[in-house]
Amino acid sequence: MCGIFFSLSASQHVYPTEKTVAWLQNRGPDNYQTHQVQLNCPADPQGVGELATTTVYLTFISTVLGLRGDHVTSQPLVDADSRSVLCWNGEAWKVRGETVEGNDTELVFRRLIEASKLRNGDNESEVDQATKTIVRLTNIINNITGPFSFVFYDGFHGRIFFGRDCLGRRSLLHSRDEIGTLKICSTCDGTPSVPFEEVETDGIYTIDLSRLSLQTHPTDSSTLSYQVEVIPWSSEANPTSSLKNPIPPMNQALPSSQPPALRISSPCVERLEYELRRSLDTRIRNVPRLGVGSNTKIAVLFSGGLDCTILARLAHDILPLDQPIDLLNVSFENPRVAAALKAKSEKDNTHMGSIYESCPDRITGRAGYGELQRVCPDRLWRFVAVDVPYAEFVSHREEVIQLMKPHNTEMDLSIACALYFASRGQGTIHTTHDHTAAYTTTARVLLSGLGADELFAGYGRHGVSFTRNGFQGLINEIDLDVGRLGKRNLGRDDRVISNWGREARFPYLDEEFVSWTTQTPVWERCGFGTAEIVDTEINELDQLTESLDPEKKSLRLLALKLGMVQTAREKKRAIQFGSRTAKMESGKSKGTQLI
Incomplete structure (x- = not known):
């Protein structure tokens, strides 16, 4: 995990604000470094084709959270x-299908430099060489498997490249002010007059510094103009x-007859387990331990839900037994809920109990924790x-609002607050049956179940779509969800989670896992419209299978296969309701209401 800041200006080197520097250092506490490049570039002063030379200033800042290699x-x-x-x-798990061992940043840079080098043996024009270089560079990026955002300056050809992976798993924002100064940053560095926007996930962006124009105004100020192109x-x-999108189009096949019942023995459940284990193994094996103290490297953003x-x-099966796994479960004191519970306890003359322990996600979290202890007692x-x-x-509300920008609704705030405090990892643990102690996780890698609902039809609207329009309606709804993953909330989540010097990893959003899932027929992923088990003798396991909800049924069956009966039955619950961050201040506010 790293923090990025870049600026392009025709007046001077432009740096981030003091607050932005603090956020960048929070994201990458292991290293902070600045690099400056000053160029004399051809420019068209009046925009009429008469070239002159102008000076432009490129400012690069990076912070680093070391999670790859031995240094x-x-x-x-x-x-x-x-x-x-x-x-x-980012994390380049693979390049050209080969697993990256050691530091991925150094490897990616070497490949980009090699791709951008001038080929002196080619008897071609500069334009032709530049075009071929762009093809080689994009081919490198196209063959990176893993979450990433980046800014790359090709010094051979005077081009800037920047972008995010097609799923948008890492934050990158941009702004351009009234005189043309460009800023690209992992967090917002803007003012109300110069707002930041998310860099879209529709491609890789490039700026040709040989095609600048600099317009001088009567006030002696100048405006730098340039074209941002997208590949x-x-x-x-x-x-x-x-670029070839690593996620293929959704399988649109419709069943010719009623699909067979889904069971633990169904081939799709076995394949699901294989693909998920592979994705998870990539993300948690060989995480370095820096410093001394606890050997906890991995924590889970844990509601006790299915995903x-x-x-x-599965992490238990992969990690050595001497590595603890922390389960981060967040619960909020919601004044509205607290008042209602207090009134009810007074009316019934009963003890109110803990406001935190009564949270839905705390209840399911402790139940899931208990099941993991039962199934995996040696961990x-x-x-x-x-x-x-x-x-x-x-006290933290304004900080979260600034971190989640440009997202700005009440729902954004309620979700972002839950992730912000959960990823801080600061709470209490039971040391004995009756005693607790303050504890802050040392894990730098946080596992998130995000993506499972979109891929396996876990939202209520998926069932509604099937009821209204059958399998075609269900396919269309899932296709819509998967198609907008990169446009929605992953950048926001990255900004609030990474502020604690931790990195969220999303096994359900691995490119290969998503590709397999989207190519699997929809009736093998969820239980809508599948047949009932009608064997002459239905055993206890089959009875459990029949009792499971159709949403994400293949995942529920995997939970059963792994020995977790209670987990297999858990209902979907949005994080803002499970942790009670929704409507903290007003019961009448809507999620879409602007802050």
Whole structure:
């Protein structure tokens, strides 16, 4: 995990605000470094085709959270010969299908430099060489498997490249002010007059610094103009003009008859387990332990729900037994709920109990924790109860609002607050049956179950779509969800989670896992419209299978296969309701209401 800041200006080197520097250092506490490039570029002063020379200032800043290899690699990376620069925030799990061992940033940079080098033996024009270089560079990016955002300056050809992976798993924002100064940053560095926007996930963006124009105004001020071009992701890539999207189109097949019942023995359940184990293994094996103290490297953002509990259970099979796994479970003091519970206890003359322990996600979290202890008794599981008093929520509210920008609704705030406090990892654990102690996780890698609902039809609207329009309606709804993953909330989530110097990893959003899932017929992923088990003798396991909800049924069956009966039955619950961050201040506010 890293923090990125880049600026392009025609007046001077432009730096982030003091607050942005603090956020960048929070994201990457292991290293902070600045690099400057000053260029004399051809420019059209009046925009009429008469070229002159102007000076432009490129400013690169990176912070680093070391999670790959046996050492921390300082960024930005700089090539002395070409003056090329890379700011990289991501995890290249594979490049060209080969697993990356050691530091991925150094490997990606070497590949980009090699791709951008001038080929002196080619008797071609500069334009032709630049075009071929772009093809080679995009081909490198196209063959990276893993979450990323980056800024790369190709010093050979004077081009800036920047972008995010097609699923948008890492944050990157941009803004351009009234005089043309461009800023690209992992967090917002803007003002109300110059707002930041998310860098879209529709492709990789590029700026040709040889095609600048600088317009001088009567006030002696100048405006820098340039064209930002996009090399788009496409389902069918043209090697000269687009990138091949690693996520293939959704399988649109419809069953010719009623699909068979889903069971633990169904081939799709076995394949699901294989693909999920592979994705998870990539994300949690060989995480370095920096410093001394606890050997806890992995924690789970843990509600006790189906998706996260499966990840915890599979992580147990992968990690050595001497590594504890922390389960981060967040619960809020919601004043509205507290008042209602108090009134009810007074009316019934009963003890109110703990406001935190009565939270829905705390109840399911402790149940899931208990099931993991029962199924995997030789693992040290730490259930970290993250209790957030209302006063603490209020004191951090403005910080969360600034971090989640440009997202700005009440629903954004309620979800972001839950992730913000959960990923802080500060709470209490049980040391003995009756005693608790303050505890903060040392894990730098946090597992999240995000993506499972979109891929396996876990939302209520999926059932509604099937009821109204059958399998075609269900396919269309899932296709819509998967198609907008990169446009929705992953950037927001990355900004609030990474502020604690931790990195969220999403096994359900692995490119290969998503590709397999979207190519699997929809009736093998969920139980809508499938037949009932009608064997002459139905055993106890079959009875459990028949009692499971159709939403995400293949995942529920996997939970059963892994010995977690209670987890297999858990209902879907949105994080803002499970942790009680929804409507903290007004019961009448709507999720879409702007802050």
